[in-house]
Amino acid sequence: xxxxxxxxxxxxxxxTNKKSLKCEQHMGHRAMYWYKQKAKKPPExxxxxxxxxLSINESVPSxxxxxxxxxxxxxxxxxxxxxxxxxxxxxxxSQSSGTSGGKQYFGPGTRLTxx
Amino acid sequence: xxxVKQNSPSLSVQxxxxxxxxxxxxxSMFDYFLWYKKYPAEGPTFLISISSIKDKNEDGRFTVFLxxxxxxxxxxxxxxxxGDSAVYFCAARGNNAGNMLTFGGGxxxxxxx
Numbered sequence: 001x002x003x004x005x006x007x008x009x010x011x012x013x014x015x016t017n018k019k020s021l022k023c024e025q026h027m028g029h030r031a032m033y034w035y036k037q038k039a040k041k042p043p044e045x046x047x048x049x050x051x052x053x054l055s056i057n058e059s060v061p062s063x064x065x066x067x068x069x070x071x072x073x074x075x076x077x078x079x080x081x082x083x084x085x086x087x088x089x090x091x092x093x094s095q096s097s098g099t100s101g102g103k104q105y106f107g108p109g110t111r112l113t114x115x
Numbered sequence: 116x117x118x119v120k121q122n123s124p125s126l127s128v129q130x131x132x133x134x135x136x137x138x139x140x141x142x143s144m145f146d147y148f149l150w151y152k153k154y155p156a157e158g159p160t161f162l163i164s165i166s167s168i169k170d171k172n173e174d175g176r177f178t179v180f181l182x183x184x185x186x187x188x189x190x191x192x193x194x195x196x197x198g199d200s201a202v203y204f205c206a207a208r209g210n211n212a213g214n215m216l217t218f219g220g221g222x223x224x225x226x227x228x
Contacts, residue, residue, distance in 0.1 A: 004158070031214055042204055042218035043159065056215065090158050094214055101166065102147040102208030102216055106158030 003027075004107035006091050012113045015081060021110045023074040023091030032074040033104060034066060035090040043090055049074060050096065081114045088112075118142045119207050121219035128226050134192040136222050138205030141186060145207040149216070150179060150190045153202045162203075163190070195226045 004025045013019050023032065031050050035043035048056035049068040063085075065077040074091055088111050092104040120139045128134045138148075146167045151159035165172040165179045165188070172179050178191045192199055205219040 006158075040221075042220055044218075045215060048215065092158075101164055102149055102206070102214060103161055103164060104214070104216065105161065106151075108156070108158045111156070 004091055004093055004105050006089075006107035006110050008110060009108065010111045010113075012115060013078065013081065014115055015083070017081075018077070018079045020078065021076040021089055021091075021112075023076075023107055024072055025093040025105070025107075026072055027093065027105065028071075029093035029105070030071060030096040031094045032068065033092040033094075034074070034076055035092065035106075037088040037090055037109070047076075078112075081112075083114050086113045117220075118145075119205055119217050119219040121203075121205055121222045123222050124220070125223040125225070128195045128224065130197055130226055130228050131194045134190075134195045134199065134224055134226065136190040136192075136203050136205075136224065138188045138190075138219050139186060140188075140207055142207070142209065142217075143183075143186070144209055145217075147208040148179070148181060148188050149206045149208070150177075151204045151206060151218075152199075153204060153221070159204060192224075195224075197226050197228050200224055200226050 007022045034046040037043045046060045047066045052068045063080050067075040088109040090109045091107040094104045118141050149164040150162040152162050153159045163174050163177045181188045202221045202223050204221045206216040
């Protein structure tokens with residue numbers, strides 16, 4: 001099983017809402033990632049978790065709050081977002097960070113629209 | 116400062132011919148280079164990679180060439196098929212902690228039947 005799943009596929013939320021994005025993998029990977037991708041742009045790294053601990057935060061605003069409850073799950077909690085946060089949010093996983101030659105497996109993404 | 120660049124935003128190729136996608140980088144500390152393919156409304160899919168200590172890696176119809184002195188890599192697809200039509204991202208891994216990838220801007224490949 002080389003699949004990374006993400007829910008929901010689409011999400012529309014108002015600027016005062018609180019919502020969560022979920023990501024799951026069962027490949028035994030110990031590194032998980034959140035990326036943000038705007039239209040016609042490359043994925044931009046937001047967070048890296050290694051062995052369930054946050055190892056990298058790419059200066060992401062606090063309205064995005066990641067959580068890694070266990071080695072298979074990764075959440076992204078959203079609160080008080082702005083319309084410019086509308087994007088495709090991608091989750092990825094890899095064998096422990098530093099190994100695997102950089103190869104990451106990506107989920108299908110959650111298309112987020114902030115109104 | 117863009118450390119990984121794909122200067123061609125789009126490329127159109129006839130079915131059966133060769134597709135050549137190019138990528139340039141500036142950071143000599145990158146130790147792995149990867150190509151990802153992305154269809155609309157899907158996440159990127161890993162295609163092929165190459166270590167910085169090699170100059171060529173081949174997998175079926177896909178070959179990646181690395182020219183370290185020129186800080187340039189290319190992906191060759193032979194023969195091209197209509198199903199190859201997608202956006203292709205070049206990515207590079209820094210040899211620091213975190214397995215972080217830096218992506219190029221992508222090239223949209225269109226293979227015409």
